[in-house]
Amino acid sequence: MKLYTYFRSSAAYRVRIALQFKGIAYEAVPVDLRPGAHRRPEYLALNPQGLVPALEDGAAVLSQSLAIIEYLEETHPEPPLLPGAPLERARVRSLALAIACDLHPLNNLRVLNYLRAPLGHDEHAVNAWYRHWVAQVFHGLENEARRSSDGRHLFGGRVTLADVCLVPQLFNARRFECELAPYPTLTAIGAHLESLPAFARAAPAAQPDAP
């Protein structure tokens, strides 16, 4: 498999964690978002959605991190990232989607760039936007985690898709200097997960395209 990735992309980071967690070998193909490599024709030919990640498996190319991870879950079920019981699976997906659908898209590079130009907002306003949406979603997740987590995983007592989404979002929040003190459960979970080998190998700093 080939993963089209960018070291700081949190969506690619999710897929890297899933690949590492499941022990699936892959080749990392860096796509540098800074000069816009994801908008060049050669990348758009692979992934017309023009975002990273994309996963090439044989002749097939898949986009959208959660679709890719669900594909990996179905093709490489062990170790699982989703619990067995339908209700628990729904709860894990709900936590993952809060991050992947309700938070991440609002703070994506193209959204921040649109705020800068043409809308003309300065860096102070862009950072305020970023931190506002992190706080909105993290507030709810912190309260859910206090109910559903063992203090080391977002849901239950083992690594799930929810954790795969949480750790990259915590990385982003730190990068944009978001206030994390109100979320002690989330940060404790993050600290535990980041110490696991699969998460450590998937971290931005461990990527071949990291500076």
Ligand SMILES: N[C@@H](CCC(=O)N[C@@H](CS)C(=O)NCC(=O)O)C(=O)O
């Ligand atoms: N929903 C997509 C989001 C993918 C995404 O937004 N990737 C970002 C990097 S984390 C990207 O390529 N951004 C480029 C841009 O915004 O121009 C997924 O989960 O794969």
